[in-house]
Amino acid sequence: MSIDTEPELKPAGQRPALRGIEQSRGRAIVDGLVRSILPVLLALIVAGFIMLAMGSSPLAFFQGVWTYGLSGGNWQRSLVLMAPLVIIAVGLIVAFRGQLWNLGYNGQYLLGAVVASGMGPYLFAVMPAWLATLIIFVGAILVGAVWSLIPAILKARYGTNEIITSLVMSFIGVGVANLLIKGPFKDPSTPQPQTAVIPDDQLLPYIPGTQIHIGFVLAIVLAVVAQFVLTRTSFGLRMDVFGASPKAARHVGINSTWMVILLFAISSGLIAFAGSIDVLGQYSYQRANWDPHYGDAVMPFVFLARLSPLAAIPLVAFYAILATGGTLAAQQAGLNVDFLLVIVGLILLFMTITEYVGERRRLGQSYLPAGLRRTLVRPFQRDGRGSL
Secondary structure: OOOOOOOOOOOOOHHHHHHHHHHHHHHHHHHHHHHHHHHHHHHHHHHHHHHHHOOOOHHHHHHHHHHHHOOOOHHHHHHHHHHHHHHHHHHHHHHHHOOOOOOOHHHHHHHHHHHHHHHHHHHHHHOOHHHHHHHHHHHHHHHHHHHOHHHHHHHHHHOOOHHHHHHHHHHHHHHHHHHHHHOOOEOOOOOOOEEOOOOHHHOOOEOOOOOOEOHHHHHHHHHHHHHHHHHHOHHHHHHHHHHHOHHHHHHOOOOHHHHHHHHHHHHHHHHHHHHHHHHHHHHOOOEOOOOOOHHHHHHHHHHHOOOOHHHHHHHHHHHHHHHHHHHHHHHHOOOOOOHHHHHHHHHHHHHHHHHHHHHHHHOOOOOOOHHHHHHHHHHHOOOOOOOO
């Protein structure tokens, strides 16, 4: 005869509640994936129709993107491009999670690049490569952080719109970088306004067996560390509290002034760091009036990743493949290389639409604004009043 053990007592409704939580979590994951992937797919479809209207073959273009961006050894070129893009994405995420708009990324990137291209030839000539590289990285980060002080202080102390001030500082930074390249950093051995070329043996080393420099590894490690800091540390929690409500942050002891300055400095320093990585990783020199506009291209994918450094990696990889393969593919399809920016713009447009529709659906409301909905249904109502 067996003796039944006493069943474990559980609060009523616990299991259904757990199932409800798991289902809600699953729906949230699916919803996040849809909102991240759908804008990209819609943008590619519309881009295909635009190419047809221009007399080009979208199939030939997308096949060229695959061929020149992934097949053979071209995937390595895409990963090399990913290095600065991932670092810029992390820098933007730091600012955006604090509800700060750091739009000075172009100037910050070029200033970091000019630190590497201008100081590199002198430093590598007088000290070991590892020490010169370390000094360049630290110098680029400091330059980027210092360059953000004006918009950060104006925002923290006087509430000045950081969009305007960061853009102004970006324009100035681009001009300063060009002046340095044309002036003290100019290579006297060439008539072109450019810096001296850094020897190949002084550049960042490759990952063994590949043509991918270790800057790619640094970028991935940085994204992983940033994900941990933002989601698993007290600093990340304080950042989220500050981003949600600066007033609430002050009530819990967070110094809003220093938080604004710190987030701007970290964001700008990382973007400048990306510029130095790019020069020491693949370019080896810098010409005047050169600006790849990486920040403009990365920004939509930062939002698609929901400001998550790890989620940004595959989205940035997609753009790196598109940019690497699309340059030659566009030329062969008879398109201007700027067509890639059209695709990025379409992604941003459909991201906005998808986000709006998703929020309306989540709140149980119509896809249409109330005013537009009333305008559309009024002709079908007898008295002109009524409601849906």
